[in-house]
Amino acid sequence: MNRTNKKFVNLTPQINRSLCALAVAAAFASTPLIAQETAPAAEKKGLERIEVTARKTVESLQEVPISVTSIGGLELDEKGIAVLTEIQQFSPNTTLQNSRGTNSTLTAFIRGVGQQDPLWGYEPGVGIYIDDVYVARPQGAVLDLLDVARIEVLRGPQGTLYGKNTIGGAIKYVTKPMSGDAELNIQGTVGSYAQKDLKVTGQMPIVEDKLYVGFGYGNLNRDGFGEYLISALPNQDLENYNKELSAARLTLEFTPSDDLFFRLAWDKTTDDSNAKGGYRLLPSLLTNAPVPDSVFDSYTSLPTENKVELEGISLTANWDISDTLALKYIGSKRESYSPTNIDFDNTPLDIFDVPAIYDDNNTTHELQLNYRGDGMSVVSGLYMYDGESCGQFEAILGVFGRSLGLPGLTREVSGCNNSESTAAYVQGSFDLSDKLSMTVGARYTNEEKQANVSNGLVYGPVYPESNWIPGYTRPDGNLVPPVLGTDTNADGVLDAPKSKSWSRFTPRVGLEYQANPDLMFFASYSQGFKSGTFNPRATVNEPAANPEIVDSIEVGMKSDWSDNLRVNLTLFSLDHKDRQYIGVIPSDDASVLNQYLSNVAASSAKGIEAEVTYVVNDNLTFDVALGTYDAKIEENNAVPPLLGISNTPEYTFNFAANYVLETSIGDLMFNANYYYRDDYRLFEDSDLLQQNGYGMLNMSVSWQHDDGHWYASLHGKNLSNKEYMVGGYNFVGDNGDGTYTPGLGGDNTLIGYFGDPRTVSLTVGYRF
Template identity: 60%
Template sequence: MKQVTFKRSLCALAVAAAMAGTVTTAIAQEQESEENKSETRTLERIEVTARRTVESIQEVPVAVTSISDADLMERGVSTILEVAQFSPNTTLQQSRGTNSTITAFIRGVGQEDPLWGYEPGVGIYIDDVYVARPQGAVLDILNVQRVEVLRGPQGTLYGKNTIGGAVKYVTRRMTGEREFSVSGTVGSFNQRDLKLTGEVPLIDNTLYFGFGYANLQRDGYGKFLTSALPDQDLENYNKDLQAMRATLEWYPSDDVFVRLAYDQTDDKSNSKGGYRLLPSIVTNAPVPDSIYDSYTSLPTENKVETKGLSLTVDWEMSDSITLRSITSSRENYSPVNIDFDNTSERIFDVPAIYDDKWFTQEFQMNYRSDNLSVVSGLYYYDAESCGVFDAILEVLGQGAFGTPGLTREVAGCSDSNSQAAYAQGTYFFSDKWSMTAGLRYTRDKKEALVRNGLIFDTVYPESGWIPGYVRDPNLQTPVVLDDSKTWNKLTPRVGVEYRHSGDTMFYASFGQGFKSGTFNPRAETAEPAANPEDVYSYEVGVKSDVTNSLRVNATAFMLDHKNRQYVSVIPDPNDPTVLNQRLANVGESDATGLELEVTWIATNNLTIFGNLGLIDSDFSNVMSYDAQGNKIDITDQFVITNTPETTANIGFSYDTSFANGDLVFNGNYSYRSSYALNELGNVLTQDGYGILNLGVNWYSANGKWNVGLHAKNLTDEEFLVGNYAFLSADPNNPGQYLPGLGGDTTLIGYYGEPRTVSLTLGYRF
């Protein structure tokens, strides 16, 4: 789906000839002027499903960005992470330990810690199916029709855990024709990608089978300089991933559509090693020369396995009523090796296993008449999220206790059950005025079991984790928490829209969202659950096609984020290295901001696009307790993470035609101002930086061949996307640090992609 309609003419050839020097600039301008009198390129209608029904993006009173499959391909977008460049006030990054775990923030709201039991603040969806866990949520672009980014809480139509917004991965329906396409990519760091997609009609006009397969390989940006197993693959930041999707689409009648879809991803990329920003005071290893090099005392192997099955049924009962059922089951399994200290010694190693599975069922009814449209439904969600991690502090154990090692093992499950009923409707009082109102009722239940205890030995989650290691099958830490709690929430939305003309709409809205309550998965005692977080959002905006060639969408917003779930570290007066955690609703924050998105068709060949996001977000109230149990105000120790005050992007696409096909040049410059990496006691801030990308694509005249050359991060900017910090500032020596957990000055950085160049060749049968 293109965002603009290309109407090619002799004008395009004239401009191309002028650029090549075959005709004069004056002649080209004269020809273009003559052609524009009769044929010009205009903005195209972009359809989205932000409100769970198909609408024009210019008619939806929601801040939403939509990027089509054509634009994704032309810009060389390979994963959902790059979409953040084109959506203001949006952060989508790879997490610290794996390639496939996402860190998502929108308007300063998200979830920094991907541990089981913690709920996200930004919802990820595949065809309206909720992806409940961040593990495996870094989706590669395969069989996609578009990606939508909804900013602000979506508490009515999407429910809990969308207090920041939602990211929707929408796959395309089949055309009904026999199709097959193949593409291969080679590039920097020995990139070797293969993608196959296709569809076959099994019964003409009735039943179709579609498939997609991707094999994505790349060497590491750096190396592990040491590891527990030197004969292992020592590539760091490498990629070894296979993904597949199979779909059946059935049209039993003209008004019924059925889709059965299965997808699976196997990511065997190595664990990501971090870069030590400070030399270790325990080992003598120097700080590596490259930010992509690392040390580890763990195996380098890693794995993220995800798979899902969904069944969607759409029935158009009449011209005004549509019924829909969405059934899904998903699961992921991920054994990971995270070396917090990134040295060749077991100072602070955390091998872990994440094991999640969930089932959802949604029944939806959509109603539309001349002056009323309603989306309503019932939703059921049942999930089990389990895990275990071993915090190995072997060096500290030997020094403090004279034992072979010291391990704190935490394990358990967080089971969730949620039911919801919702309805949202828009009533048109006239051609100009309408009102939107919605309400969702959610009943949310959590059951948690947490095991937590010290083991005076070096242990791993399972046998065979390292060669020769056998885990005692009877080894378990004691149960410290076994509890359940139920919450009931009502989340409303109300708004008003004014259509000044057929091309301009103003809107104002209030919405509320909540993030699920939870128990502390690292609990050390039978502490109570934290209640849900609440976000109150106020928004005004305008969507305007100023002319047939200029689109301007702008939004101003204010967020009030209450009952923030904060893990407080209570000091131990006898041992400052003890990590004594408590989870409670002790934080509040607020944010105000502006967002601007512009598309301008400057000529029949040139399109310019851009976006700007401004946000001022701060904690306003955070309370904790000191070692004696006294309540203290620690607001000044907190900052909003992963949220630059300014995000900006400017890009272009220039299209020209030749006798043997079309040539499209494109590029964009994406800027992000400075942002903090740690919510509490931040000691690491990424300075502002910009990413420059350029590309050129050729499409053959018969529509079968395409070639794309893409260069990303051309200036080779170095920028942080995550970190671990286990140290504290030395109050007596500015610029110096005191050791933290593990007895070392652990300050670790994880970085985004360096400069890369790739060449893609595709063929469509």
């Protein structure tokens, strides 16, 4: 492998796109041109009825006029899907990947809309929800799946029912409801890289038919895929890409009467996995450590310890006022804390080290009034969000500082970006005739942001927590000055938070035509917005960036063409305006990190999303998911200019097969899927970090005894052992002639983070 090639990509052969097209064509080949009358869904033996809550009410997937993928708990178990990021394989035009630096921080894009930078204050473009409770920050959002009923992926703006920060879409994590019976499930997994997982879930009635308690606990451990070849500090754990995570849930459900229901739920996740070290794609100019042989190996001058903590509590109350009217309340409080060590340059020298702390907490309240009657259904509500997002990071440029005769050099940035948001929404569906219906919705949101940022140079190595590095303490009197605020004190120093408010009306309107009980056509227009915000890296008293707006049009079809063929198809176009872009002001000074945030770009995109299920017989099922994406930069005032859309390939394709073999000791379920992602770039303003198209093969077999107690499964993932990038850092200039200009810290810092290699795991469980 040529480590200094101009474009740093996985050098596996690119799969011929015509093969993907041929496979999809074959899947559609048996589709009749005219829909046939079929029996009601409840009587069908082939296709199952899939229920979703995409519109905040329980509906069949085939009745929902939006592009949505739902994967149930049984399917998750059979496929061995263990973490949220694996869902991207089964949802077209969806990117869910581990961010750089930690196992638990999420990079999420849907239809090319998302947010790559996980710094406090930046808002996501894809909303994550746990039982309808919003997870506001990407830290901890790579959820390990524990006691889950299903995962829903809603593609396209969800600004009416879900509000701000869902301009790309929303992902809903729905936990299993109580059955009312005493249950206990113990499950253990062993696998590659010394994987050792234990999961215990269960429930028990306290008062029969009234009060239940449920619980879940998972302890997940794995050695690293690679190692830190050199660490500048003694007594460090040198595993890289390891896993050391625990997750717990407690749920109390109370049903005092047939029309009243209460649920109190608590969850906590603690990820003590090491900080992830990236792979140097260019040799360092300042150290002679060679480029590692493995993409999972690295070097570091920081401690390898790392932590991501996520904890939340929620209360749900539901009152069925009548057969048609229901009142629902959802309240929550969530907190996250993450002290992290990120070695940007990934060398044994302190060329560009970034230790940081993230500290977030938020409270939400939502009150819904829902009506469902003959020919009409209405979902309405009031929503309030109050969140505080704070942090601090140190950009330690030690080598550069010492070259100036200083004890070191650190750019310190700290601050908070707080938000208060209130909203009112209503969405109704109305029958215009026996076959034609209309959906109309609107949401009004008012939001206020307050932010303060301190940013400046400290002449010495500084760490957010002095005990991280033995012998280092924060120099007294070197607190950096505030740069972002509104008022000044007598000394002319900014000392009050800067604030700004926005309000937004986001509509949705759609038409649905039910040609027959098994064929629906729909068309819709929807709008969503991502919150305005202040720059958490501000170096001057700059204004806030305004919200981003996405307008989307969808035309689609939901169809069960026969008892064994389901074809769901969506064509979409979107206009993404006022895009917030994080730019860098060029400087010849290697210590300068002048980043600004402003609305300087606009883009448009169009594409197709197709999901096909073909039940060959009672034992064999095929599934196809295809996404196409064609984007164009419409406005480009960014510096440096945008070159394209990040983290979004032009094609995503998945072909899956499921076969059930009936035996005398229980059923054997064989699953296999082939997933293909076309070329994509990691950063919008650079072609240096690009990933060639790659394919991934996964296979599994699961077994369950006829008595329902014992079960087991064997899963092989990425069996072809493809190397593919999911994140990176780019602090180097491309001169266009095979040479590079050193960036911040004075080195060629071009770093890649990679997805999981080939793994095999065996799970055995027992249900009491």
